[in-house]
Amino acid sequence: MSVQYTPVIWNRNKIFYDAVLLIAVALYLYIYIRVAPGYEDVTKPIDGAILRMRAFGSCAFLMLTVILCIGPLARLDRRFLPLLYNRRHFGVMTAGIAAVHANYVLTWYYNFSPTDKYVALLSSNTNYGQVLGFPFETLGIAALLILFVLAATSHDFWLSFLGAPIWKALHMFIYAAYACVVLHVALGALQGAGDPIFTSVVAASVVLVSGLHFATGRMEARRDRGEETAKASLQEKGWLVAGELDEIDDDCAKVVTLSDDERVAIFKYDGKLSAITNACAHQNGPLGEGKVLWGCITCPWHGYQYNLSDGRAPAPFTEKISTYKLKLIGSTILLDPNALPPGTHVDPVEIGEAA
Amino acid sequence: MQSAALLLELGRWYLMAGGVVAAAFLVFGIDRVEPSARGSYAFRPLLIPGICLIWPLVLYRWFTLEKHGEDAR
Structure with a gap:
């Protein structure tokens, strides 16, 4: 405090x-x-x-x-x-x-x-x-x-x-x-x-x-039973349990490993959640270790920035990275492991409504 | 009657010990273990009744926070 x-x-x-x-x-x-x-x-x-x-x-x-x-x-x-x-x-x-x-x-x-x-x-x-x-x-x-x-x-x-x-x-x-x-x-x-x-x-x-x-x-x-059912149904459709909401500090990320060369950074910021690839388009810097400022993540290596809702660098820059869909069931975060094409807009998950 | 008097005497000693802990904690300890209390003095008298009542817990937390810092919170 x-x-x-x-x-x-x-x-x-x-x-x-x-x-x-x-x-x-x-x-x-x-x-x-x-x-x-x-x-x-x-x-x-x-x-x-x-x-x-x-x-x-x-x-x-x-x-x-x-x-x-x-x-x-x-x-x-x-x-x-x-x-x-x-x-x-x-x-x-x-x-x-x-x-x-x-x-x-x-x-x-x-x-x-x-x-x-x-x-x-x-x-x-x-x-x-x-x-x-x-x-x-x-x-x-x-x-x-x-x-x-x-x-x-x-x-x-x-x-x-x-x-x-x-x-x-x-x-x-x-x-x-x-x-x-x-x-x-x-x-x-x-x-x-x-x-x-x-x-x-x-x-x-x-x-x-x-x-x-x-x-x-x-x-x-x-409600807990309902959440368990919803979670199980999403898992059947291939969604992954990425973790609990309180595991992520404000304006920081949790990095989830999908495979050897695919990692996803899930960010908590402004009462919302968004997921993007963990690899920066510049030199694969670890975006999940960066901090969020005004809805943008800054790569800790060279300062490249991306909007968290669509993975696009703010104008006039043109870099784009992959985004992912998230769902929040109770306090559990679920991740769709299928990467969306770089620059695809995904509405951030509002924490207040879902939690 | 004797048991009641003894119980009250124990209670009195417990609260007096709490007073000593409160003085030590509010003068020396609070600034070391509670960053938000640094520079705030007006609220400290409000803590005296609580410290007198649960001073063993206060001592435990004081030592834990001194030893492990913010990780203990």
Whole structure:
């Protein structure tokens, strides 16, 4: 990465996203804390602190549900992609709301004990061997710790520093956090006086999150099968698997050997792919080792240039080289090994559309 | 009660060790292993909570990147 880091990169879309999110959260909390008590059972009034505790807790739970639904929704329907755009701020805000919930719990239930409130939180119930009366607070603490770690490692720096595999594995713990939260709620709040609305909300959340992930998994499996079939059918027609898209760096090439005297250079540039012979028309210089500039490849030996879409040197030069047809199935590049006559135009494969 | 107090004490020591790692990494390490961080200082305080929480992983990556450079990324 060559851009210098800043604390937060803001733009109009992000500001709008965050504003909508803040307004939605504030509205939810306002309705829960100010409006909803007007409809509560007057024989079972709820203390203000407990109400705020539940408001922030349920808000964090719903936010976590939405966060987990955004990924599969965006894969199922591209119209949900804008929700994916600034999901990291959504996550950080969720960790903040969950922390406020935890703070209300600590200051309400454990503040007036001579024992340190954190010690009291961990030691007031240690019946880990039973389901009813399970110390559900521990599950909440585990979820909160995971949310803290994920929020604290959401800056771009962490992705670069930890590397994509470690960073992704770390952030997959969001599912562990969700499982902990569901159990925290199921073994805690749902064990108290029956609240059909909250029970239904928790059940709906679990069904929604699991259902969307299942549907996305099925869709991707079906797409993978389709891609495999398309690949097999092209291979039957003589096309060759030239490699995977991520094997080629931007503005560089992968060289594929067809026979002892025939090599093809497949270039990735400007979000497109094109294939030309690897041999320069001048002195057979290795074009695949050259770099792409403005859609033209420059031979590293003597600087001869060719347009990648038709293998022709830019005017006034007249050299021509062979081009090849490519197809992109998923992220696999397939190459038609039959060279086209030098200078034949072949539409470059758009990576964005096919991948 | 004793176990809870011990656990919290361990947590406190873990975070304090994280603070030491954060100071060392943000002053000496980050410029050596993260080219995009060179000359950028405003974002560094944002990294402190993360380093305190996962400092063993930070140390591992710091040493790996020092040893293998960009190949480790």
